[in-house]
Amino acid sequence: MFKNLLTLIICLLGVSAWGQLINDGATIVIESGATLVVEGSVTNNVNGVITNNGTLEVKGDITHNGTTFDLSASTSKLILSGTGATDISGTPLSAYAVEMNKSGADVTLSTGFTINNSLAFLGTNNGDLDIAGFDLVINGGDITGTFANNSHINTSGAGVIQLNKSSAGAYLFPVGDGTSYTPITVDASSASFVSGSNLKVNTESTASTNKPADADAYLNRVWNVEATNISNYAPTMTAEYAQSDVVLTGGATEDKILGASYGTGGWTYMAATGDDGTNTLTGSVDRAVEEFTGTNFYGKGDFKIFFQGANLGGGSTMSTALNSSIPLTSPYHGSITAPSIPVNAVDWIKIDYYDQTMTTLKGSTSALVLSDGTVVDFNNSTDLPKFKDGTLMGHFVFSHRNHMAFRTNAAIDTGSPTFQDFTSNINVYVDGSILTNTPLNLTNGKHMMWCGDANQSATINSTDFAIVKFFSATTPSGYLDYDLNFSGAANSTDFSIARAFTAVTKSAHQ
Numbered sequence: 001m002f003k004n005l006l007t008l009i010i011c012l013l014g015v016s017a018w019g020q021l022i023n024d025g026a027t028i029v030i031e032s033g034a035t036l037v038v039e040g041s042v043t044n045n046v047n048g049v050i051t052n053n054g055t056l057e058v059k060g061d062i063t064h065n066g067t068t069f070d071l072s073a074s075t076s077k078l079i080l081s082g083t084g085a086t087d088i089s090g091t092p093l094s095a096y097a098v099e100m101n102k103s104g105a106d107v108t109l110s111t112g113f114t115i116n117n118s119l120a121f122l123g124t125n126n127g128d129l130d131i132a133g134f135d136l137v138i139n140g141g142d143i144t145g146t147f148a149n150n151s152h153i154n155t156s157g158a159g160v161i162q163l164n165k166s167s168a169g170a171y172l173f174p175v176g177d178g179t180s181y182t183p184i185t186v187d188a189s190s191a192s193f194v195s196g197s198n199l200k201v202n203t204e205s206t207a208s209t210n211k212p213a214d215a216d217a218y219l220n221r222v223w224n225v226e227a228t229n230i231s232n233y234a235p236t237m238t239a240e241y242a243q244s245d246v247v248l249t250g251g252a253t254e255d256k257i258l259g260a261s262y263g264t265g266g267w268t269y270m271a272a273t274g275d276d277g278t279n280t281l282t283g284s285v286d287r288a289v290e291e292f293t294g295t296n297f298y299g300k301g302d303f304k305i306f307f308q309g310a311n312l313g314g315g316s317t318m319s320t321a322l323n324s325s326i327p328l329t330s331p332y333h334g335s336i337t338a339p340s341i342p343v344n345a346v347d348w349i350k351i352d353y354y355d356q357t358m359t360t361l362k363g364s365t366s367a368l369v370l371s372d373g374t375v376v377d378f379n380n381s382t383d384l385p386k387f388k389d390g391t392l393m394g395h396f397v398f399s400h401r402n403h404m405a406f407r408t409n410a411a412i413d414t415g416s417p418t419f420q421d422f423t424s425n426i427n428v429y430v431d432g433s434i435l436t437n438t439p440l441n442l443t444n445g446k447h448m449m450w451c452g453d454a455n456q457s458a459t460i461n462s463t464d465f466a467i468v469k470f471f472s473a474t475t476p477s478g479y480l481d482y483d484l485n486f487s488g489a490a491n492s493t494d495f496s497i498a499r500a501f502t503a504v505t506k507s508a509h510q
């Protein structure tokens with residue numbers, strides 16, 4: 001429209017409506033209070049200067065390859081409207097306030113976009129803002145308005161929303177993939193923000209590549225959240241997934257999907273919840289870079305347990321004489337096989353996990369006990385044992401092939417497990433009706449699982465003695481239930497141990 005008018009200065013004072021605006025070198029100023037409505041596209045070519053101090057409403061594309069496209073005045077507003085698609089391209093744009101007010105059409109970024117005050121989504125069906133591979137930076141203000149499947153910020157590309165904030169708060173990121181609105185709120189109200197703090201968020205419509213191998217209830221939805229220059233950062237995430245994100249296999253149900261976070265050190269499930277009715281997940285995180293999603297809940301436990309039979313001679317550790325005989329497959333669960341047995345492993349242990357009130361068994365797994373009493377994950381001896389589909393607060397029952405079972409007294413937060421040193425008799429359930437024996441046996445300065453329940457009956461008595469006597473008579477060797485001292489053989493030593501421990505009947509507190 002204004003080709004080759006290099007020296008023209010146009011000052012817009014009232015309300016103007018143009019078909020399209022191609023500026024090849026003029027200086028166009030929209031004064032404060034004035035409105036320019038462009039029914040088509042705005043193209044600011046080389047040497048072009050556009051300064052908006054009022055309202056610029058554009059229904060078509062915006063292309064800026066000119067000298068200046070200044071939308072930064074605090075009196076200014078950029079309205080993206082119309083029924084056709086808008087593409088923003090060229091030199092990265094910076095605007096003070098932006099309103100999304102389209103009708104069933106999207107705005108797509110083909111360049112970076114910084115908004116210095118606010119981004120508002122007006123009305124309904126006003127289209128998505130697809131940031132594609134570019135970053136949308138919100139500099140201090142908020143993203144407000146009405147969001148829906150057809151009105152949100154599509155961050156399924158490589159770009160992120162970067163929310164620059166200098167004060168703590170709960171911040172909504174109205175993200176989605178262009179089809180489904182899947183927002184996440186990062187509640188960092190308790191964190192310390194400074195000038196230069198920011199949160200970066202985008203979402204991906206795929207499952208986490210780090211998803212636990214045996215997860216059978218999870219989402220094809222990941223929210224990437226990164227915090228920069230924020231201290232005391234331990235936010236609560238609240239995210240909403242689309243029903244189409246849900247993946248269930250092997251008969252798993254959607255209620256198994258809870259908030260899960262992946263980052264340095266692996267998966268965490270702090271304060272994890274899930275609501276398959278509202279499709280809402282929550283979780284707490286403590287890392288600056290997190291991948292938040294929904295999977296089966298894998299609570300963890302941090303336990304220290306001693307088997308009396310492996311510490312009959314005393315000392316600070318248990319015997320590992322049985323180590324080379326320990327089978328890769330758990331004696332308690334045929335489906336659980338360790339890739340290898342750690343050289344300091346003493347034996348397998350069975351762990352049944354219950355809900356908070358100890359009324360419902362949620363699952364059963366096996367773990368390995370190391371010589372210092374540490375209980376480790378069978379897949380990875382540097383990790384804590386995991387409890388798939390357990391509850392956030394849960395109880396545990398510990399059983400062994402020839403030791404008497406015991407259980408927790410108070411439910412444990414398996415999303416943020418604290419160390420449970422059962423050798424110090426901490427959090428061990430006592431059944432007041434059992435007067436013959438304590439749940440664990442205090443010996444050599446430690447509380448240990450009682451030796452001698454060779455038939456896993458929750459009672460140590462003459463039956464166990466008879467079993468050990470019978471099977472040790474032929475002095476077999478290997479991984480044997482009647483090898484009470486973990487020596488790798490059953491013989492007269494085990495016979496003597498059985499006779500001593502079964503002389504007085506003992507019962508499990510459970």
Ligand SMILES: [Ca+2]
Pocket residue numbers: 243254275276277278279
């Ligand atoms: Ca659902």
Ligand SMILES: [Ca+2]
Pocket residue numbers: 452453454455456457458459460461463464
């Ligand atoms: Ca028994």
Ligand SMILES: [Ca+2]
Pocket residue numbers: 483484485486487488489490491493494
């Ligand atoms: Ca033995």
